Amino acid sequence: MSLMLATIIILIAVGFAASFARSRVKGLRAGGARLNSLPNYHAAYVFLWGAVPALIFLLVWAPLQAMFVEQAVLATPEGMALPDTGFRPAVLAEAKALATGEISSAFNSDARALAPYFEAAIGRYSMIGAFIAFVVAGLGTFFSMRRVGVNFRARNGVERWVMGLLVIASMVAIFTTLGIVLSLLFETIRFFNLVNPIEFLFGLDWSPQLAIRADQAGSSGAFGSIPLFWGTVFIGAIIAMIVAIPLGLMSAIFLTQYAPARLRSWLKPILEILAGVPTVVYGYFAALTVAPAVRDFALAMGLSNASSESALAAGVVMGIMIIPFVSSMADDSIAAVPAAMNDGSLALGATQSETIKRVIFPAALPGIVGGILLAVSRAIGETMIVVMAAGLAANLTANPFDSVTTVTVQIVQLLTGDQEFDSAKTLAAFALGLVLFFITLVLNLYALRVVRKYREAYE
16 A cells, blocks of 8 residues: 555545544534534534644655665665666666556666565565554544543634644745855865855956866866856846836835836736746847847947847846846835825925935835845746856956846856765855855845834834
8 A cells, every 4th residue: 555545535534523523522512512613613624633643654754765765675686686886776767666656667686686675675664664554543532532421622723723724834944044054054065175265255257167087178167256246246136127117116106106006916917927928039139139139239339249138138137037036026115205294295385306316215115125125035046047148158257238147057066067076066066055045045044134114203
């Protein structure tokens, strides 16, 4: 019996038990008894006690079962004969796929020999896991069914369960983030054992290509990350924001202060559609339309070395993509300004334009700044537009018509294809990711601090 089938059986059985508990309590109510909680709460209480502990056990058992199965297969004579090299995991994976029916035939003879052992071990440990899960579900159902009655506070019990599930959900999110950070941190430490951190953080040359042979020319790569972070800031925080901030703020001011309600109801959803467009579409737009136009403009200005890949093309399109983020946050901040401030300014004789500049905009400024910082965090993590419009060259330049690259693009390039995860070239991607993570984290924390300050002032 597979664990999936055991899960389905447990859910169906516990569902019947919950339905029986509900009918039983409804019968008591029909007989004139005054219940402390509604019948649905009793049913929910039985279902939660019967299903949740068993499902949690199966979630924990699934990875343990995979480990037990592999150990059981390796303990067989055929498993012990496998060489203890990188070849072993590939053979075991092929044998497991053959045993579970994912593939119909195996290329390796050792995999064909191990497949029956895999099938037997999977069946044995699945039965053990399913049996324990049935026992846990049965005990939980029996315990909860005994408590069902007239005076039982089932609603309080259900609320405690819901509270516990909410805490678990929040803990999953926290520990997942912590696991991601730790994985980046450990690989970064390995990278810094191979490359000097000072060279990485302050170096001006980025050329991670390493020679295959020690006697090959240029066998030592350069891992100075300054050109990458400058390219990220240049495209995502300078050029893109020059485009996004004015257009986003002006659209927000028009929608909140000047546009009729009917026109606003049309324009705002249309503007926010831009946020839902896939980034690859923006990449096509940048590569096919904006980049050639930028190149032609540069040639018309006399720049003979202008190419079709430039920081300006990528930054402009990224700014267009960011407009809805800036506009939406600014719109919410301006709309949250108390109407009494607007009315008071107009009552004192100020024009609408003066009221916006002297009263509304300063009052909404913390929320607007928070939105801009969140938009910057979004922009510096963008990859597709940069790949298609800005190129892959790590140039340390302030010329917007030159080709530059960003951190995220280099991470993709370093981890694409078959890579050795013990080389400095591959581990550099984790170091870049960790530094980029801390940069975006600082920006987001500062933005949240600004937004919180704004909310405290006007709630």
